[in-house]
Amino acid sequence: xxxxxxxxxxxxxxxxxxxxxxxxxxxxxxxxxxxxxxxxxxxxxxxxxxxxxxxxxxxxxxxxxxxxxxxxxxxxxxxxxxxxxxxxxxxxxxxxxxxxxxxxxxxxxxxxxxxxxxxxxxxxxxxxxxxxxxxxxxxxxxxxxxxxxxxxxxxxxxxxxxxxxxxxxxxxxxxxxxxxxxxxxxxxxxxxxxxxxxxxxxxxxxxxxxxxxxxxxxxxxxxxxxxxxxxxxxxxxxxxxxxxxxxxxxxxxxxxxxxxxxxxxxxxxxxxxxxxxxxxxxxxxxxxxxxxxxxxxxxxxxxxxxxxxxxxxxxxxxxxxxxxxxxxxxxxxxxxxxxxxxxxxxxxxxxxxxxxxxxxxxxxxxxxxxxxxxxxxxxxxxxxxxxxxxxxxxxxxx
Amino acid sequence: xxxxxxxxxxxxxxxxxxxxxxxxxxxxxxxxxxxxxxxxxxxxxxxxxxxxxxxxxxxxxxxxxxxxxxxxxxxxxxxxxxxxxxxxxxxxxxxxxxxxxxxxxxxxxxxxxxxxxxxxxxxxxxxxxxxxxxxxxxxxxxxxxxxxxxxxxxxxxxxxxxxxxxxxxxxxxxxxxxxxxxxxxxxxxxxxxxxxxxxxxxxxxxxxxxxxxxxxxxxxxxxxxxxxxxxxxxxxxxxxxxxxxxxxxxxxxxxxxxxxxxxxxxxxxxxxxxxxxxxxxxxxxxxxxxxxxxxxxxxxxxxxxxxxxxxxxxxxxxxxxxxxxxxxxxxxxxxxxxxxxxxxxxxxxxxxxxxxxxxxxxxxxxxxxxxxxxxxxxxxxxxxxxxxxxxxxxxxxx
Numbered sequence: 080x081x082x083x084x085x086x087x088x089x090x091x092x093x094x095x096x097x098x099x100x101x102x103x104x105x106x107x108x109x110x111x112x113x114x115x116x117x118x119x120x121x122x123x124x125x126x127x128x129x130x131x132x133x134x135x136x137x138x139x140x141x142x143x144x145x146x147x148x149x150x151x152x153x154x155x156x157x158x159x160x161x162x163x164x165x166x167x168x169x170x171x172x173x174x175x176x177x178x179x180x181x182x183x184x185x186x187x188x189x190x191x192x193x194x195x196x197x198x199x200x201x202x203x204x205x206x207x208x209x210x211x212x213x214x215x216x217x218x219x220x221x222x223x224x225x226x227x228x229x230x231x232x233x234x235x236x237x238x239x240x241x242x243x244x245x246x247x248x249x250x251x252x253x254x255x256x257x258x259x260x261x262x263x264x265x266x267x268x269x270x271x272x273x274x275x276x277x278x279x280x281x282x283x284x285x286x287x288x289x290x291x292x293x294x295x296x297x298x299x300x301x302x303x304x305x306x307x308x309x310x311x312x313x314x315x316x317x318x319x320x321x322x323x324x325x326x327x328x329x330x331x332x333x334x335x336x337x338x339x340x341x342x343x344x345x346x347x348x349x350x351x352x353x354x355x356x357x358x359x360x361x362x363x364x365x366x367x368x369x370x371x372x373x374x375x376x377x378x379x380x381x382x383x384x385x386x387x388x389x390x391x392x393x394x395x396x397x398x399x400x401x402x403x404x405x406x407x408x409x410x411x412x413x414x415x416x417x418x419x420x421x422x423x424x425x426x427x428x429x430x431x432x433x434x435x436x437x438x439x440x441x442x443x444x445x446x447x448x449x450x451x452x453x454x455x456x457x458x459x460x461x462x463x464x465x466x467x468x469x470x471x472x473x474x475x476x477x
Numbered sequence: 478x479x480x481x482x483x484x485x486x487x488x489x490x491x492x493x494x495x496x497x498x499x500x501x502x503x504x505x506x507x508x509x510x511x512x513x514x515x516x517x518x519x520x521x522x523x524x525x526x527x528x529x530x531x532x533x534x535x536x537x538x539x540x541x542x543x544x545x546x547x548x549x550x551x552x553x554x555x556x557x558x559x560x561x562x563x564x565x566x567x568x569x570x571x572x573x574x575x576x577x578x579x580x581x582x583x584x585x586x587x588x589x590x591x592x593x594x595x596x597x598x599x600x601x602x603x604x605x606x607x608x609x610x611x612x613x614x615x616x617x618x619x620x621x622x623x624x625x626x627x628x629x630x631x632x633x634x635x636x637x638x639x640x641x642x643x644x645x646x647x648x649x650x651x652x653x654x655x656x657x658x659x660x661x662x663x664x665x666x667x668x669x670x671x672x673x674x675x676x677x678x679x680x681x682x683x684x685x686x687x688x689x690x691x692x693x694x695x696x697x698x699x700x701x702x703x704x705x706x707x708x709x710x711x712x713x714x715x716x717x718x719x720x721x722x723x724x725x726x727x728x729x730x731x732x733x734x735x736x737x738x739x740x741x742x743x744x745x746x747x748x749x750x751x752x753x754x755x756x757x758x759x760x761x762x763x764x765x766x767x768x769x770x771x772x773x774x775x776x777x778x779x780x781x782x783x784x785x786x787x788x789x790x791x792x793x794x795x796x797x798x799x800x801x802x803x804x805x806x807x808x809x810x811x812x813x814x815x816x817x818x819x820x821x822x823x824x825x826x827x828x829x830x831x832x833x834x835x836x837x838x839x840x841x842x843x844x845x846x847x848x849x850x851x852x853x854x855x856x857x858x859x860x861x862x863x864x865x866x867x868x869x870x871x872x873x874x875x
Contacts, residue, residue, distance in 0.1 A: 080478070080579055126721075131539075134532035140607045141529075141562035144857050148610070148725035155745065158719050158857065159568040162558045164539035170557040177575035181478055182873035183718075209538045212546070217536075320581075321556050323524075327546035347553065459542050459556065475580035 082470050083179045084306035084313030086299050087115035088429040093294035093414045094263040100137040100194040101149055107190055107295035107419075108150040115299050117309050118186070123299070124156040125184035127175045129168035129191035131417035135206040137194050146190055156184045164210045165367065166452035166461040167191065168296070168421025169319075173463070175300045176316050180473070185302050191423070192295035193416035203291060210455055212328040221329055223367065224288060226456040228280035231370035234336040235282070237385065240373065242282050244388035246273035248369040249286050251397060252405050256412020258437040263292050263414030273369075287369040292414025296422035298429075303470060314429050317447075317464040318351035318473055320344050329456050341378035341453070341460040348449065348462045349380075351474055356380030359402050360445035361431050363424035365453045366409040372396075375451060376404070378460075403442040406431065424450040425465070432467035480868050481577045482704035482711030484697050485513035486827040491692035491812045492661040498535040498592040499547055505588055505693035505817075506548040513697050515707050516584070521697070522554040523582035525573045527566035527589035529815035533604040535592050544588055554582045562608045563765065564850035564859040565589065566694070566819025567717075571861070573698045574714050578871070583700050589821070590693035591814035601689060608853055610726040619727060621765065622686060624854040626678035629768035632734040633680070635783065638771065640680050642786035644671035646767040647684050649795060650803050654810020656835040661690050661812030671767075685767040690812025694820035696827075701868060712827050715845075715862040716749035716871055718742050727854050739776035739851070739858040746847070746860045747778075749872055754778030757800050758843035759829050761822035763851045764807040770794075773849060774802070776858075801840040804829065819859070822848040830865035 089110025091103055098106070112118065128143045139145065143160040147153075157178045161170035168191030175187040195203050208217035216222070234240045250270055256262040268286060276285040299309070306313040322344035326332045333339075349355055356379060364379070366372040373387035381402050382390040390396055396404035407413065407427035410420060428448040430436045446468050452461040487508025489501055496504070510516065526541045537543065541558045545551075555576045559568035566589030573585040593601050606615035614620070632638045648668055654660040666684060674683040697707070704711040720742035724730045731737075747753055754777060762777070764770040771785035779800050780788040788794055794802035805811065805825035808818060826846040828834045844866050850859040 132532050134530050134604070134607060135538075137611075138607055139611045140533075140560065140604075141609070141853055143561055144721055144725045144853055145610055147721055147723055148729070151723050153723050154719060154721035154857075155741070156718055157571065158561065158721055159572070160560045162538065162560060163541055163556065173555065174557070174572055174575070177572070177579055177581065181575055181578050183575065185874075206532070206538075209532060209536055211539070212543055213535075213537045320554055321552060323542055323545055323552035323556055325545055325549050325551050327542045331546070343553070455539055455542055459552075476583075 080180045080473060080475060081182060082303040083176050083300055083316045084303065085425060085429055086301045086306050086310040086313055087111050088298050088426040089114050090261050090296040090423060090426050091294050092261050093292050093416060095196045096293040098293065100133065100139065100192065103192050103194060103293060103295040104146050104149050104190065107297040111297035111299055115309055118299060120151060122186045123152050123188050124154065125175065125178055125187040126152055126154050126158045127171035127187060127189045128160045129171035129418040129421060130160055131162055131164050131167045131193060132206055136197055136203055152188060163459060164454040165417050166421055166454040166459065167418040169452045169461045169463060172421060172425060173319050176319065179300055179302050185305050187300045188297065189300060189422060190295065190297040191419035191421060193418045194293050195291045195416060196293050215328045224280040224283060226329060227368040227370050228283045230335040231282055233334060234370060234374065237336065240388035243270050244392050245287055245369040246270040247391045248366060248372045249273045249411055251391065252366060252409040252411040255406050255440045256408025258439040259408045259412065262408045262412040263290055264412050283368060289367045289410040289415040292416040294414065294416040294419045296419045296426050298422060298425055312433050312467065314432050315466050315470045317466050317471065318348055319463040320347045320351065321461045323459045327458050336374060338374055338378045338457055340458065344460045344462050345379045348464055352464045354447060358447050359449050361406060361428060361442050361448035362402050362404045363427055363450040364404055365451050366405055366411050367415060372404065398442050406440045406442055421452050428465050478578045478871060478873060479580060480701040481574050481698055481714045482701065483823060483827055484699045484704050484708040484711055485509050486696050486824040487512050488659050488694040488821060488824045489692050490659050491690050491814060493594045494691040496691065498531065498590065501590050501592060501691060501693040502544050502547050502588065505695040509695035509697055513707055516697060518549060520584045521550050521586050522552065523573065523576055523585040524550055524552050524556045525569035525585060525587045526558045527569035527816040527819060528558055529560055529562050529565045529591060530604055534595060534601055550586060561857060562852040563815050564819055564852040564857065565816040567850045567859045567861060570819060570823060571717050574717065577698055577700050583703050585698045586695065587698055587820060588693065588695040589817040589819060591816045592691050593689045593814060594691050613726045622678040622681060624727060625766040625768050626681045628733040629680055631732060632768060632772065635734065638786035641668050642790050643685060643767040644668040645789045646764060646770045647671045647809055649789065650764060650807040650809040653804050653838045654806025656838045657806045657810065660806045660810040661688055662810050681766060687765045687808040687813040690814040692812065692814035692817045694817045694824050696820060696823055710831050710865065712830050713864050713868045715864050715869065716746055717861040718745045718749065719859045721857045725856050734772060736772055736776045736855055738856065742858045742860050743777045746862055750862045752845060756845050757847050759804060759826060759840050759846035760800050760802045761825055761848040762802055763849050764803055764809050765813060770802065796840050804838045804840055819850050826863050
């Protein structure tokens with residue numbers, strides 16, 4: 080199998096953008112092409128687009144060829160749009176990775192995009208109910224905020240996690256976001272400020288929640304041979320897995336604070352890559368809500384189950400702690416344009432490895448990074464691992 | 478790279494179904510599981526779902542995990558929904574193929590589904606404008622029927638293709654569809670009947686067009702080792718490519734009857750597989766309109782450019798002719814539930830290779846099959862090649 084590297088990364092400003100879906104695509108495309116000046120566009124043979132619900136938000140489907148046209152790409156090997164809701168972007172990276180690993184593709188463009196803030200905000204917001212089993216959870220209004228609120232309540236009940244500890248996740252990510260010019264929110268916050276923000280679903284207040292965001296991000300992936308021609312700092316894909324429990328409708332799920340699929344996925348990923356949790360230097364994790372990041376510390380093996388609150392309180396997920404978690408500000412600061420988020424995480428990893436981030440959020444000497452997305456009501460967990468210094472053969476099988 | 482086989486296939490009746498989207502998923506799932514009685518569902522580690530616009534037609538996104546729940550699948554390796562409009566199903570097969578070829582997955586479920594006939598038929602139909610560049614072609618009503626009508630007009634002008642030759646494609650496919658109990662339309666038709674049907678877009682009448690259809694189809698794909706345990710008649714994937722011109726908006730396209738991307742894709746596929754056009758025994762091609770199949774004969778190399786009309790008139794695309802094209806009735810008879818069509822084509826190939834079709838539409842002795850989808854206004858072409866007797870290493874690279 081061929082080794083695969085990210086050789087270029089570009090991103091748009093995330094936020095409530097005065098820009099169309101197409102504008103965002105072109106902005107991210109321009110950014111990624113400028114990042115790989117040696118690349119002749121004709122070398123790109125494949126295109127994978129992560130997008131969650133353009134059908135509802137911009138009345139457009141069949142988005143992959145539209146991206147090809149907007150960016151002037153001729154596909155001669157593989158093309159698709161991938162969708163797994165909040166993890167749509169990472170699925171596009173994975174498809175490109177497999178395509179290059181086999182030799183089907185040599186150079187692939189991967190682009191994630193979402194335009195969620197539109198004139199029709201009632202449609203934008205109500206369309207989020209389509210992410211769950213619409214006729215059960217959706218019809219009953221059981222969308223993400225109440226789900227993650229219940230997960231938080233259960234975690235607080237079982238493990239003594241405090242409301243303040245939840246808020247500390249936002250404080251950390253807001254601090255790092257303040258050094259990220261592409262983030263939707265760039266202001267630092269305090270625990271008090273998080274607690275004072277308006278209630279969304281108890282115990283989660285507004286500042287515990289990620290936002291409805293417009294944005295796009297793009298990557299160029301290439302085979303080892305091509306990568307060496309295109310960049311001096313390729314970022315290698317070391318592995319990637321996804322785990323999903325058959326239970327999808329929430330009343331079929333068990334204890335909402337036990338993310339067993341993530342626990343298993345992490346074990347699977349570490350085995351594939353030949354590392355342990357303690358070897359991870361940078362973790363981009365899916366902090367769609369503050370409670371998510373706390374549970375992720377645990378299920379990813381950064382601390383023991385139930386000790387996620389203590390982990391943030393003791394500063395272990397800050398740069399300089401046991402593992403730097405979301406040094407780019409995470410979803411909480413960047414916002415969460417569904418299809419772009421997974422690509423934005425990879426962009427952050429690339430910028431970290433190259434040292435192209437402000438020093439206040441730079442993880443010096445990082446060699447191993449993981450990126451995690453969840454989708455839906457945390458039933459699905461999506462993981463990738465990256466390294467800057469270790470091009471190694473990937474052990475795809477078990 | 479590992480060899481990959483289809484080891485099971487199942488399908489629902491296609492048509493205007495008194496069945497929900499979820500019913501269709503379960504019906505196809507039941508069919509495919511019954512087709513592989515030795516399979517323990519726990520062996521399935523990955524799931525790929527082809528679906529075009531469930532967001533608009535059934536108000537549901539994040540459909541892959543919903544399929545997992547409905548069919549009781551625990552994913553431990555890879556999951557995604559794929560979308561490339563009319564070719565969404567084939568993209569799911571391709572993702573599964575790459576996943577198994579690398580060793581990431583061992584056994585994958587691939588399912589395609591679309592529920593297009595709903596209470597809101599104005600939404601169902603108007604949503605088709607989202608397939609093109611909506612703000613140009615869509616806003617001007619330039620959807621599939623007028624596009625393919627113009628392609629037909631140009632082909633008739635340049636090559637002398639006759640109205641009757643177009644109709645003959647429907648006559649052939651209706652005949653084979655009459656022996657397919659899963660097809661939406663199972664009545665034979667005559668050239669006169671096609672010509673007499675109501676005008677849609679000159680020269681295309683109703684019977685020149687495929688329909689708005691509900692349906693689902695599913696496959697089990699496995700590595701060679703697993704395949705040998707699960708079936709005596711594995712159908713091997715020999716290769717697959719996709720070609721797309723950067724021109725997507727129709728006023729950026731050239732001569733509408735020259736499908737250059739398909740010409741190049743066919744050449745690429747044959748080179749990958751080590752065959753020539755004349756070696757193809759069964760061709761499942763994307764006859765969304767009668768003119769499509771005629772142009773496809775040409776671009777796939779079954780006849781010379783411009784001679785597609787003569788090819789059908791002389792019976793060369795019938796069973797017993799140079800190549801059996803759409804022996805299951807094609808899209809014209811089966812209908813075209815977008816996400817399911819690509820999987821339905823693979824199902825037909827499996828049934829042909831096994832000899833599990835009525836003798837009137839059986840291609841005896843077939844060894845090589847190809848499946849072709851187009852999407853959008855024929856800017857994108859998607860090809861796969863299959864064989865029953867030749868497990869061979871795939872030459873992924875060029």
